[in-house]
Amino acid sequence: METSDNIIYHTYHFLDKSDYICRTLKLKNMRKLLLSLIFTFICISAINAVEFDKYFENRSLRMDVYHWGDSKTSKFILDKFVIEKYWGGSKTILLDEFNYGSYMVKVIDAQSGKTIYTRGYCTLFQEWQTTEEASKMCRCYEESVSVPLPKNNAIIEIDERNGDGVFEKVFSAEYDPKEIYNTPEQRYDFPIYDAHVTGDPAKKIDIVIIPDGYTTEEMDKFKSDCDALVDVFRTFEPYSSYLDDFNIRGVLAPSVESGTDIPREGIWKNTIVDCHFDTFYSDRYNTTESYFAVKDVAACAPYDQIYILVNSTVYGGGGIYNYYSVSTSGNMASAKVIIHEFSHAFAGLADEYSGDVEYEEYYNLKIEPWEFNITSLVDFDSKWKFMVDKKTPIPTPTTEKYYDKVGVFEGAGYTPKGMYRPAYDCMMNTFRGDKFCPVCTYAIIQMIEAYTK
Ligand SMILES: [Zn+2]
Structure with missing residues (x-):
């Protein structure tokens, strides 16, 4: 019987999905698979072929906005652009490869219309939107997105996922490097x-x-x-x-x-x-x-x-x-x-517990959630299906036989029914086991690799 340690060992050594699949498939499929992988790699490289030095300076542009609304509405007001002295992000992976998050910031070069930077994120405001208070009144939250500083005029756009999980543009503002009110003032200079x-x-x-x-x-x-x-x-x-x-x-x-x-x-x-x-x-x-x-x-x-x-x-x-x-x-x-x-x-990992509080409508069970470590089974192919042994039933019973297996266990993301997690236990569920399940381990490694390319 394979222990969870063994599974994690394998996961460390299969640093991406392609490699994982390669090593678990029969040899006769390898050639075809490798060709398809090379093609995929070329496509991904092409998508990410934005030259940092052509479009950006090695500093940050911070766009401060006020995000306000109630449980059903979400609106933005521009506060200010701030120019900051550091850019800590990647200079090679400028277009987000993960498509995670409830929001996406985009930088679009104003002259060419080319999208030159994207990054997904979430907010405290969207969590407040699930509270009872939000069904009765509007509130306003400070928000801020940081992107590499564009050399030329650029549109800074915010997209939000709609009810179907698809990103839609909800706000944009033009950054003009010649605008005199873009402030380079740094409020603090702490050691x-x-x-x-x-x-x-x-x-x-x-x-x-x-x-x-x-x-x-x-x-x-x-x-x-x-x-x-x-x-x-x-x-x-x-x-x-x-x-x-x-x-x-x-x-x-x-x-x-x-x-x-x-x-x-x-x-x-x-x-x-x-x-x-x-x-x-x-x-x-x-x-x-x-x-x-x-x-x-x-x-x-x-x-x-x-x-x-x-x-x-x-x-x-x-x-x-x-x-x-x-x-x-x-x-x-x-x-x-x-x-x-x-x-x-x-x-971008989700909580794998069902929770003391059931958040009705926290997740729309008719669509696949964007978080990698939970699934509504609407599109399980996009998740960790490739890590599940063929002999493991889907959904997976919470019996001792499957405690150390990667499976599909019901109850996750504050939702007791209809949402599933990959392991009986995980650091994203309880702190009993002191380790991440193989699926979360895989997702964390994928993110580390993306930041350090
Ligand atoms: Zn996990």
């Missing part, structure tokens, strides 16, 4: 703590750690918490095997007060990015709506991912795809929360 720096930001996954609720006197504690965060990545596979593909830097940004807001207990702290528990009345959900402040602090270092470390011993956190991750630093379970939340934010 940086290099917790784990291995090379060129363009070839690495750059995580910027923002301290929330650490006072000036607590900056040494923050540095040791940054070191502890690096140790978390050193502990959990597949991150530990790829640790040298990461740069991890802390911004030494002090808060006026120590700690974090806990509204249910009447505790309020004056902190630099204003994180709080009780987001949407969920005790352990710690987030911030002050997204412009988050981006202002993050701008002190090159980054792909923002990690907010909250100075608290209370259990909790949150992670939103290509938006931010949040966790507290001093809870016994912090290591697992850190790696779980980061995997939402970095690899």
